[in-house]
Amino acid sequence: MDYLIIVIILILIVFVLAFKSVKILRPYEKAVVERFGKYQRTVESGLVFLIPFIESIRKVDLREQVVDVPPQEVITKDNTVVIVDCVIFYEVTDPFNAVYNVVNFYQAITKLAQTNLRNIIGDLELDQTLTSREMINTHLREVLDEATDKWGTRVVRVEIQRIEPPKDIVDAMSKQMKAERMKRAAILEAEGYKQSEIKRAEGDKQAAILEAEGQAEAIKKVADAQKYEEIAIAEGQAEATVDVYDAIHKGNPTNDLIAIKYLEALEKVADGNSTKIFLPAEMSGILGSIGGIAELFNDKDINKKEKISKKDKDPKIDRIMKKVEEQSKKAKKSMD
Known part of the structure; x- marks a missing residue:
């Protein structure tokens, strides 16, 4: 009976030692191995052997991850308060720096994004803020990527989710947009009327020119006909006169x-x-x-x-x- 208990204990010890000495890392993972709390090595994905109770392992996920920055109130250059939030996409490039250079990466990058959003939008007026999302995204990504480089991460992209001005500003902007659209509609209508009148005047001018040319051609044809008629009559009278004259002289x-x-x-x-x-x-x-x-x-x-x-x-x-x-x-x- 005592022998059986000893065998069971030995088997349990073997399983514990095997569990402690063998680790499996997935393809998207890397890990740092510590020996007595000191960095020993960085291991790749696959099967990893450790010295039980002497070495420990800390896994790092290399996949692209998302940080949702909470909404915050930001004052623009023209003293307008807007609510802004964004989303940050990042990935770990160096497991050692990601483990040892920052305590809480999520909190650190969130606070860093919020402060830089205040700095960027604080230099812009409200209209520029609403129309410069791409510029804000690019600038914020460059700042965050430079700041997080020593943390062993790379900021892939930053997207502004919402820029929300106060309700009275939104109403004023809506009225302004409506007035601008009405103005453009009036301009387009006037331009269309102008073009229509120009085309109509050109058509009337062309019609008058063609009519005048037709009348001139008709008058010319009539004049030519009268001219030919008078010439024919004169020639006939001349021939008749010559014939009479010849007949008189021939008749003696x-x-x-x-x-x-x-x-x-x-x-x-x-x-x-x-x-x-x-x-x-x-x-x-x-x-x-x-x-x-x-x-x-x-x-x-x-x-x-x-x-x-x-x-x-x-x-x-x-x-x-x-x-x-x-x-x-x-x-x-x-x-x-």
């Missing part, structure tokens, strides 16, 4: 025929209600023609062949003849 008319035609023309001139007859100014030629006419009517042979009774005489011819004689007498007197 006698003075008798000319006298008869002259009398026929006078008959047409005298045919009307007018009491006066104006003869041409070339009196010498007219008198010669009248003389030929007188000889024609005084010829005895013609009077015998073409004897006409007084009843059959045309009163118009008598009137013309009287007027011709009177005009010829006046013309002779004026020439004398």
Whole structure:
């Protein structure tokens, strides 16, 4: 019975010694080994053997971790109180420094982030604070990364979660934004109206130009048509005159025929209600023609062949003849 108890005790001692001497580290872990409280070595992941009751181990997680910085009130450069909080992402790069250079890393980095947030935002006005999140993130990350370098950690990134101004400031900013949007809408509407009027004026101008060009082209076409018509009429009259002139010369008319035609023309001139007859100014030629006419009517042979009774005489011819004689007498007197 005593032997069994001794075996059990020995087995328990072996298990305790094995538990104390063998440690397993996961792939994302590293550890520092201490011997009698003094740093001995840094071990990698895997199976680690220790001297029981002489060596101890302290594990360090190498994965990226998150620190949520609590909200705090910060005064901006223009004396506006805003509530700001952020999130910090970090990872351990040196287990020795992470274990021996800082007591409570979480608390240390939280306080460091809060103080640096006050410094950064205190140099900015409210509008800059609200619109410069990226700049604040970058600046804060650089400050924290430099400060935590001796702690064996690296600050990966910093993100501002919230920047909340007071309610009255938010209301004022909302009104300002609304007014600005209304202003832009009015400007865009006026610009659209301006562009519309410009386009309409350009269209009217182009239409007027095209209409004027069309009218000018039409007038030109009409003028060309009239010109061609007048030229054709003039050419026709010229050809007709030339043909008549040629026909007269080819026919070789006698003075008798000319006298008869002259009398026929006078008959047409005298045919009307007018009491006066104006003869041409070339009196010498007219008198010669009248003389030929007188000889024609005084010829005895013609009077015998073409004897006409007084009843059959045309009163118009008598009137013309009287007027011709009177005009010829006046013309002779004026020439004398």
